[in-house]
Amino acid sequence: MTVSEIAKKLNLAYYAGENLSGKNAKGCYIGDLLSLAMSRVMADNVWITIQTNINVVAVASLAEASCVIVADGCVPDDTTIEKAKEQGIILLGGEISAFDAAVALSEMGI
Amino acid sequence: MREISLHILDIVQNSVVAKATEIEVDICEDKKLDKLTVVIRDNGCGMSEEFLKKVIDPFATKRTTRKVGLGIPLLKMAAENTGGSLEIQSKEGEGTVVTAVFGLSHIDRQPLGDMAGTMLGLFTAYEDIRFLYKHKVNEKEFFVDTKEIRNVLGDVPFQAPEVYLWLSDFLKEGEEELNQMEV
Numbered sequence: 001m002t003v004s005e006i007a008k009k010l011n012l013a014y015y016a017g018e019n020l021s022g023k024n025a026k027g028c029y030i031g032d033l034l035s036l037a038m039s040r041v042m043a044d045n046v047w048i049t050i051q052t053n054i055n056v057v058a059v060a061s062l063a064e065a066s067c068v069i070v071a072d073g074c075v076p077d078d079t080t081i082e083k084a085k086e087q088g089i090i091l092l093g094g095e096i097s098a099f100d101a102a103v104a105l106s107e108m109g110i
Numbered sequence: 111m112r113e114i115s116l117h118i119l120d121i122v123q124n125s126v127v128a129k130a131t132e133i134e135v136d137i138c139e140d141k142k143l144d145k146l147t148v149v150i151r152d153n154g155c156g157m158s159e160e161f162l163k164k165v166i167d168p169f170a171t172k173r174t175t176r177k178v179g180l181g182i183p184l185l186k187m188a189a190e191n192t193g194g195s196l197e198i199q200s201k202e203g204e205g206t207v208v209t210a211v212f213g214l215s216h217i218d219r220q221p222l223g224d225m226a227g228t229m230l231g232l233f234t235a236y237e238d239i240r241f242l243y244k245h246k247v248n249e250k251e252f253f254v255d256t257k258e259i260r261n262v263l264g265d266v267p268f269q270a271p272e273v274y275l276w277l278s279d280f281l282k283e284g285e286e287e288l289n290q291m292e293v
Contacts, residue, residue, distance in 0.1 A: 033111075033112065034180070034184060034187070035111040035112075035116075035180070035184055036112070038180070053187060054167070054168060054183070055168050055180060055183045055184065057168075058168035058169060058180055059180070062180075083169070087169075
């Protein structure tokens with residue numbers, strides 16, 4: 001499953017990393033406590049969160065997440081978006097809730 | 111980090127890495143001001159002005175094993191999530207002061223956590239460092255200076271079983287007394 005297919009299916013917008021959307025994704029973690037996400041997001045995971053600050057990019061980079069979905073209509077800060085572009089992190093977002101996103105991802109077989 | 115004590119442990123580790131010989135941990139819970147203030151002060155190597163500016167950026171770390179350092183950024187986030195703030199003062203060769211202010215009654219404020227266990231761990235892991243620990247809850251205060259304990263003990267290490275157990279009880283009792291309901 002590629003990030004591009006996920007973005008299309010879940011109707012998500014790209015804040016950063018659209019050029020990298022061919023990347024594969026496998027597995028998913030949902031959580032907003034960054035210190036916990038640091039140890040729980042596995043390589044190539046989709047990470048769903050409502051956090052929007054620059055630390056999200058740091059955790060995604062550290063955990064080698066495939067992409068980050070910012071749920072519930074939350075919008076990342078400009079510095080977060082800039083840093084994501086710089087670090088090659090795919091940052092997606094939309095009105096979808098974490099639950100609905102997870103259900104859709106599960107149906108897609110992620 | 112789910113408890114503020116874990117943040118404190120993390121920041122104190124920075125002081126240890128900065129080769130501090132004296133570390134002050136000062137916690138003040140003030141109901142009237144509705145603030146919980148944590149101050150960690152050390153006499154370690156300090157940071158250059160240039161690095162100090164970057165320290166809240168998670169991509170600025172002195173660590174060489176990976177490119178991301180999240181200790182300070184996560185503490186800043188935890189404080190700001192409760193309407194508080196984080197401030198760092200540092201001078202090269204003199205030391206660093208980290209001050210985190212939390213909204214005491216804010217719903218997103220994490221619990222303080224196990225301070226007795228945290229300080230016990232630090233006292234016994236770094237016996238050569240002098241720790242000054244102060245915890246204030248409104249009018250009540252609990253204060254420990256490891257130098258005073260060291261003076262009494264002489265060469266007996268904190269890790270000696272009897273000392274360790276005494277220290278553990280002493281810290282637990284001190285913390286418990288602070289949290290007893292005021293009449």
